[in-house]
Amino acid sequence: MDDSLLQSLREALADDDLGGTADLLTRYAPQDVAATLERLGDPQQAVAFRLLEKGAALAVFEALDPAAQRELVEQLGEREVAQVFARLDPDDRVVLLDELPATVATSLMRSVPEDSRARTDVVLGYPKGSVGRRMTPDFVSVRPTDTLGAALERVRAGGAASETIYTIPVVEQGRRLVGVISLRSLLLPPGGDLVADHMVTPMFAYADEDAEEAARRCVERRVLAFPVLDREERLLGMLTIDDATRIVEAARDEDEARAGGAEPLRLPYLRTPVRQITRSRIVWLLVLGVSAVLTVNVLELFEATLEQRVALALFIPLLTGIGGNTGSQAATTVTRALAVGEARPRDVGRVAFKELRAGALLGSLLGVLGWAVASAFYDSGIGAVIGLTLLSVCTLSATVGGAMPLAAKAMGVDPAVFSTPFISTFCDATGLLIYFTIAQQVLGI
Known part of the structure; x- marks a missing residue:
């Protein structure tokens, strides 16, 4: 602008x-x-x-x-x-x-x-969120038995009322879709050729499909428009590239906002009322505040352990920070893979196993470094506790962070709901449980 x-x-x-x-x-x-x-x-x-x-x-x-x-x-x-x-x-x-x-x-x-x-x-x-609610019913179609010249006349006659004429659906009797033909293919070949000889197999979406998924297919495959059908394969409308782009951009803005623990703002920031900004953040903060109570309860549970080895308290920020970031990294990666179609809810086992291995490798590298630093400044016992905790926390956080978005998708919940702050809080509580359990076993306290 x-x-x-x-x-x-x-x-x-x-x-x-x-x-x-x-x-x-x-x-x-x-x-x-x-x-x-x-x-x-x-x-x-x-x-x-x-x-x-x-x-x-x-x-x-x-x-x-x-x-x-x-x-x-x-x-x-x-x-x-x-x-x-x-x-x-x-x-x-x-x-x-x-x-x-x-x-x-x-x-x-x-x-x-x-x-x-x-x-x-x-x-x-059509239901909110479905591609049927974002399609245009204003389109012009041709028949496979039309000549290119006759089809072009049909486009000229009905094109003014159509939202798009660059991708033209080809239908048989009963509005059954059999292909699509581009405006270029109508204009350049001889006018006596049949539409059937130049049409191509269409990419399409069913009207009750999720609008975001359909829009991503349209944008990623760089088509100007594609047909929207009912479950009997009858043509209902067209999803155009400009509408698909708006849907994808809105979904991206929503995911980015929720990853930061807020709802997206609908207006430019400087024009958004303070009450609306507060409303977009307060629910998430309340949810995270309730979740953070778990962390406090864990600390109270191991209060006696901390009194015996005060040095353990010094490493809590390090361990919870690494655990939360590891889980958030995994969740962000898998959420994007879901969005672009690289992963599906049915892949939860494969994703969890992949993230388990990635987390274990990260934990091993960080654990060795943590063991060396802690042993040098304190003692080998503290070093062993830090090293083993980093290995365990990274493995668990990566596995849970990778599986959560897939589980959310399977339950019909927006994967972005499992945002970075939520996963961080979850990993804080479980990470402290692991930390103090390992400390009790290794140090005998």
Whole structure:
């Protein structure tokens, strides 16, 4: 985003220079204007949006984040935004409806023409989080028996109402998908060739599939769009690359936030209210606070052991820190492998065994180093306790950290829920149990 646009808009709006503001907005692409509006304050944001031309207003509104769209609706009022809302694509309309209060959503839907409302209802009929709720029902299709010339005419006739024409589904009777053909393949070969001779086997998703998984396939395989089907293989809609990219980016932001023990912010940081920032963090802190009680209980349990060998207390931060980091590293690696399809819940045994070996190797290396340092500064007994604990803690932490995301996925829970702070707290408690148990056995206390 161009910071000069943001500064210029603020200055023009502060001077009540509406003509200059409108002229300034016409010089930038809708994506740049949308990114700038998200950072403007509430009154200025609404004023700037009102100054956009009719066509530009739709493009800018579509480029806004859903949370920013909701905020703009609240500022402008239902009547002012109804015209833009009615011209949105059905899938974009559904995303915004999910953000709005039910009363506002119902009122806005009344402003939509009946045919558009029917297409929106098709998308609304699928569960939240499914790819069916993110597909566009506005597409143009051709038949395998069409000539390329006839198919191209069909695209010309229906392409204006279609969200994408670069990947065209090929269907038989009953909307059964048999292939896809690119616009390039319609244009370049002789017009008398049949579509069947140039179509390719399609990549597709079922409407009830998880939207994130389907979107990742679309992005990773670099296709411009792919069909969405029902379980009877009938074509329902298309998932476009721009929607797939938004889904993947939103999932990435959510995973990154949860890995840090918070919920993602829906608006730019400087425009997010303090209450919303607090709300995004407090639940996680409460959960981790309750979990940390386990660590305190373990310390109380081995209080007598600490009184006999006070030196053991000096190594607690080292051991808990290494254990937590080892578990977090494993969890982060496996969560990413899940996201890109390199691992599945059924691979939990293989993943756990791989992380067990990796943890054991890490623990061996760190254990030898810990034994040498502790023996040099204290005695061989303390050195042995530190070395054996590092070996055990690293092995356990890596195994648990690697298995947790897979177990979460199998239970239908977001793997990112098992975030770094949660795993760290778990490893702290278990690591202390291992530490003091080994100390009692080795030192005879």
